[in-house]
Amino acid sequence: MIRLQKDENETNIDNILNDIPNVTDDVEDNLNLDESDTNLEQGDNLDSFSKEVISALKSKNMPLLPLNYQAYFEQMLDNKNIEFQKKIYSLMETDTRNDERNINFEKTIHIAFANTRDILKCTSSIYKNLMLVNDIEKKCLNELNNNVISTKFIQETNSLQMQIDSQINQLKILYQKCNKILENINTNTMYDSKFDTYNKRYFINLVQDEKKMVEKFNHTSTIIMMTIPLIVTRYIKNDQTTALIIMKTIAKLLLKTSRRSDIIGYIGNGIFAMLLKHSDVFAAKKASERLIELLRNTNVILGNKEINLDLNIGISKLKSDRSAEESLNFAINALRNAQRSNTNYIIYKDDIDENQT
Template identity: 35%
Template sequence: MAGVMKTRAKKSLEGSNGKSPAIKSLDIDSSSSDIEIYAKEVLNALIADNLPPTPNNFSLYFDRLLEDKSENLRKQIHSILELEENNDDESTILLEQNLKQGFTSIKSILTVTANLYKNMSLMTKILEKRKKELESTPEVKATLNVIDILEGDVSKLNSILKTQSSQMKTIYDDTAKIVKSVENETIFDNKFGVYNKRYLLTKIEQEIGLIKEFNHKSSLIMIELSRELKKSVNNDKAILLMTRTIARLLLKTSRRSDIVAHYGNGVFAMLLKHTDIESAKKASERLCDLVSNSNFFLADREIQLKISIGVTNIDSEHSVEEIVVSAMDGIQKAYEQKSMNYAVSLRS
């Protein structure tokens, strides 16, 4: 299939006379703008690596090669990208957030209705009490008649409210089932503001298929807040805030093509597409430095954040589960070695 795609790509670049004017246009000349020159470099790199110049591959190489460019060029290109950014995943995430917010609002309505029902029941009891107090006074017979009527009205209202409350409970239960069904298909982790485990595993599975087809290299790194740091802090709320800080830092340092996700229990993952082990190690070093330079304040105590990272390669010979376990083993190796905050774990 790869050969077919390459052949089609080549034919699409050839003119009617069999020559290749499009390939010739890849030559860089002085009249081209910086971004045009860079785009040509990206396309040349794809062709050199025998990869079909699909939008997905172009985007991956566009991000990867940009890391080695000057800061001015990176800023120029990032400013352009921000203007045209249109991510379908972001739209999906926004939809998920709105859905969950709507469910929360329905739950609040149910709570208010339940409280109203309780207050009506309390009012009924108060009326009964006052009626008994008045029964001991003969001259207030007319008042008792009024209270009897009022008691009947309150009882009817209470009965109606009870029925409506039951109906709302049924609506709430049905909505809860819908939301639960949607949650099984979500891609976003609300707690940490990154992708969730389900989305991560799906993307790793897809990457395995792409590697099998095109034979490029990709890596997976797993990251967690240092266990020694969590033990020394021993404060669940503070640990949660520090873990959220780690999530924000991961998003800050990641490329657009990287997948940042919460795997579970405060462990994060970054799927680094078209990234070999050496490049993944450099990315891990940058992450460790970025985090260590970010201090966290707990009351009057200043805490230096620290993470542990496991690095592994993604290949077509192993399953998603085996790849994830290998990255988790890397975290354990990092703790055992102690000389580094990250370690590489390769499968045999």
Template identity: 35%
Template sequence: MAGGLKSKVQKNSNAKTTVIKKLDLESSSSDIEIYAKEVLNALIADNLPPTPNNFSLYFDRLLEDKSENLRKQIHSILELEENNDDENTIVLEQNLKQGFSSIKHILTVTANLYKNMSLMIKILEKRKKELSNVPSEKEAVNIIGILEGDVSKLNSILKTQSSQMKTIYDDTAKIVKNVENETIFDNQFGVYNKRYLLTKIEQEIGLIKEFNHKSSLIMIELSRELKKSVNNDKAILLMTRTIARLLLKTSRRSDIVAHYGNGVFAMLLKHTDIESAQKASERLSDLVSNSNFFLADREIHLKISIGVTDVNPENSVEEIVVSAMDGIQKAYEDKNSDYAVSLRS
């Protein structure tokens, strides 16, 4: 009986705590909404257009005059949207500086190697002249012995410098690899890379858990049937780059456009439910299909396949990506549409 009563009290306590947390979140959201309206009114009063940059500037400036409690509430929410860009930049700069330092060392060692090789040539020329002027075999043998000693010394020096060169090269290669691992941009297609995409999806999962909004992910690739019919690697690469440009053209400022790999692109659509993501996919499909690509005297109509899924906070980043990829496969199986929805429970 006592155990049942204790269990009931504990359940009531947990429920009470949940209600309090919910009320706190609602209160926090309400305060921010009021503050956001105040920021907007301040922009209008100062005859400034309410662009994202101006809003951000006034948002930070007016916050300085608010209560400490409100500042803490807003900063706690803003922390969820941050992704340690400054820290990543610092690490990247440190790696770059180490890389430049290593390259400088390589150049120094290379210069020393060049000087020693030049010295070797001069010594050989000197001994050659000496040999041509000696009258006896004994003197020639002595000169050759001296030459062997010179070559041996230089060889020892060159071996040491070559070893230094290898060590510095290996260190530089590691630094370059670290820099590559910290990059967020795909130079081949001019969009974000896979690493940045996965980081942003993980960040969005955290935001959805906190604020309970809807976001979606779509994965896009050039039609496999089209690639098979073209059968030209260079042409396929150019068509894939065209797709990347069209994705950037149709995306919003808040969307994340990235190259996932092997010509597959992704768009993280923030604050976008599945229905809206489907409409976006349809618009994108129409935009691409109306874009033509010319290969020699042949006109090719571009075609893509799109997989659509939701960013479900109950799923991992990998599961969300796999779900979107499954959508691409469904789109191939459905001959009536270029996109398909795939959801995980």
């Protein structure tokens, strides 16, 4: 059973014990929101806030693209009063259903993928057995030809042998085609089937895309890498069931508390990653502090064991003079240092000067 102090969540995972691989301006709150205004989407309040977001984008010379608008919208929304935020987020909940449908769709594909893989394994065994039968039959035919036997029997057996040869060849071709299609499906999936986050490949692609945007428009984005501390890892090193529950708890917390413009991925070895668009290192630091505090208020109870959760975090910046892969590896290096020193979070050394307090 898992008991969360703030909310209740249910919770095969890569071996998290492996070594980690080397890879806004504030706007005045003057909306004067009437708490009785339940028809917010038709009122002036949302309209005026939307205009503020557009003005902020223009002031930063950012193109008025949907993704840029979303990132600024959510960041500026954090500066508004709680009641206004609640009403806006209630309107935004409808959009989350599309993401849920996509995740469920990919889960269905993953199940079909696994079942088809099993079929192919079975087909492979049948193919090998047919080849064996074929060899035995050829051997028997050679022996029969040396004896006095009905010509008709030999003709019928030869005909059957030709059919088997043809079917074996067709089976081989169909197997190869099906296997190629499955590999293509696997390559183009977006989500991690265990944690409902983006998978490693797709997350890296999104980081590379954002790097191009940083280069083109000269804005700031950051990367956060996070995992559980080594002390917790050692405590559960022989209990993969507990490890799975802890990782799913972290994933659910990240998905529940992050902004829609934040991109969350699972990159393996127990490490989650988050791309914060249009956020500097100071904002990434604040986000890290918030995540750590939320996780510390979350306990996992298994039998008689109560596990207090925590995070180590590494932070790096996406910069025009470094590749996306370098930024990802720098965040991982910072994470490794945070784990070794048991520090809440560490900013990559070349980005520390961006940490304005």
